[in-house]
Amino acid sequence: MLLSIILPIYNIEEYLVECLDSVLSQLRSDYEVILVNDGSTDGSRAIIDQYCLKYPELVIIDKKNEGLSSARNSGMKVARGKYLLFIDGDDLLEPGILEELIGNAESNNADIVVADYYEFEKIEQKRIRYDKSLIDSHLIREEDRLNKLFLIDVSFAVWNKLYRAAFLEKNNLFFLPGYWFEDLDFVFRAFYFANKVVKTDKLLVGYRQRSGSIMKSISLKIMDKMAVMDKIATFLKTEGKFERYESMYKVLYLKMMFSIVYICMKNGKDESSKEIICRLFDMKYFSTLKNSPFESKHKMKRSERIFFALIKLGVVNPSSLSFILKISTIIR
Numbered sequence: 001m002l003l004s005i006i007l008p009i010y011n012i013e014e015y016l017v018e019c020l021d022s023v024l025s026q027l028r029s030d031y032e033v034i035l036v037n038d039g040s041t042d043g044s045r046a047i048i049d050q051y052c053l054k055y056p057e058l059v060i061i062d063k064k065n066e067g068l069s070s071a072r073n074s075g076m077k078v079a080r081g082k083y084l085l086f087i088d089g090d091d092l093l094e095p096g097i098l099e100e101l102i103g104n105a106e107s108n109n110a111d112i113v114v115a116d117y118y119e120f121e122k123i124e125q126k127r128i129r130y131d132k133s134l135i136d137s138h139l140i141r142e143e144d145r146l147n148k149l150f151l152i153d154v155s156f157a158v159w160n161k162l163y164r165a166a167f168l169e170k171n172n173l174f175f176l177p178g179y180w181f182e183d184l185d186f187v188f189r190a191f192y193f194a195n196k197v198v199k200t201d202k203l204l205v206g207y208r209q210r211s212g213s214i215m216k217s218i219s220l221k222i223m224d225k226m227a228v229m230d231k232i233a234t235f236l237k238t239e240g241k242f243e244r245y246e247s248m249y250k251v252l253y254l255k256m257m258f259s260i261v262y263i264c265m266k267n268g269k270d271e272s273s274k275e276i277i278c279r280l281f282d283m284k285y286f287s288t289l290k291n292s293p294f295e296s297k298h299k300m301k302r303s304e305r306i307f308f309a310l311i312k313l314g315v316v317n318p319s320s321l322s323f324i325l326k327i328s329t330i331i332r
Contacts, residue, residue: 002030003102004081004165007089008071009035013043015090015208020051022093031098033058034075039065044089069175069182072158076174084163091159092123092206101162104200108138111167111194115204117160126206133160135199145191150248151299152255154191158183160204167194176231180224184256188232192239218272222263223279225256230285247296250289254297257286258304281317 005023009016023033035058037045045062052058061074072086083102087093097115105113116133118126132155139145148154167173171193175182191197233249236242242249257280264273280286290312297305310316 001032001080001082002028003032003083003085003098004075004079005031005033005085005087006072006075006079007033007035007087008038008068008075009040009044009048009089010038010065010068010071011040011042011044012089013040013047016044016047019087019089019091019093020047022095023087024051024055025095026093026098027055027057032079032081034061034079035059036061036063036071036075038063038067038071067178069177069179072175072182073177076168079165082165084165084168086158087205088159088207090208090210092208094203094205097202097204100200100202101204104198105162105164108196108198110138110196110198111164112190112197113162114154114197114199115160115162115202116200117155117157117205117207118203119207119209121209123206128203129155129207132157133199135197139191139197140195142192145194145197146188146245147248149188149191150245150252152252156184156187157207158186159207161187161190163190176228179228180221181228184225184228185231189235192235218264218276220272220276220279222260222276225260226253226280226283229253229256233285247294248299250294251296251299253285254289254300254304254308257283258307 007019007023012019027033033055035048037048037060048058048060052060059078061078063071063074076084083105085098085101101113101115104110114133114135116128116130118128120126132152134153135148139148149156168190171189173186173190173193176185179185229252233242236245236249260280261277264276297308300308307316
C-alpha cells in the first residue's frame, strides 16, 4: 500500500460530502482511505454508509467521541500505507496533488513533504497562505528545520504535509490525547526527528474557515496551546537541546501567547476572555520573559515587539483588561 489518507469525522454532515468527493476522486488501488467516525451524533454516519456502497474498499473505524487526537491515532494504528496524509472532514483536497506529493517524497528520500494551502469560507474566495510554507531549499540540518517552526515560516497544521509512515513509527510520533492544538506538538517533534523536509509548490488542501471551530472559539481549553508549548520545552530539555534553542523558543512562546490574546479580542470582551488573559499573564515562564531581556526578540514582527514592550513597561497588565483587548489589534 502506497498511501493511507486518515480522515477523522465528528458532526460535519454539512461539509462531509464535498470533502469525501475531493478525496475519493483521486482514489487508486494502492491508496486507502480510513474514515474515523469519532462518535458523530448527526447524519455523518449515514453519509459514510452511502459512500461505502460506492467505495467498498473504504476502511471504517467507529469509536466513541474522544477528540481529534484520538481519532487520528486510531487511524494511524491501522494504516498500511508507506505514506500518511491527514485531512479534516470539512476541508477539501486539491485535484491531482497526491501523486505530486508522493513523487516528491520518493525522488528526494524525504520524511516530510510540505505543501501550500488556502483558506476559504466560500470556495470562490480563496486566500492562499504562501506565508505558512516558506521553504526555498531542502531542510536537512536540525537547526534549519526547527527555526522554520520557531518563526512560524511553516504552518503547525498537520494537514498540509505528507509523512513517511516508517519515520513516524520509528520515532513513536502520535497525537497528544485530550489536548487542543495537538498539531503544534506533533509537527514540532516530526520536524525535530526528520532527516529531510522538502517542499512542493502545489496546493494540497483547502482549509475551511467556519465559526465554532477550535481556532475561533473562546474557552479555557484555548490555554492548551500554552500547555503544549510547555510540553515542547520539556521535550527539548529531555533531548538536551533547550539551552541551544531557548532564545528562539521564547519567540514562539510569545507568538502563541499573543495569538490567544488576539482570539480573545476577536470573540468579544466577555468574562471568559478576561479570565484567559489573566491566566496568560500569570504564567510562570511568561513572568520570566517579561522581567528579563532576550536576544532574539527582533525575530518577532514589529507589532509584536511593540505589544511586548508595553507589557514590560506595565502599560498593559491584568488590571487593564479592557485596554489589553483594545490594543491587541496591533499584534496581527
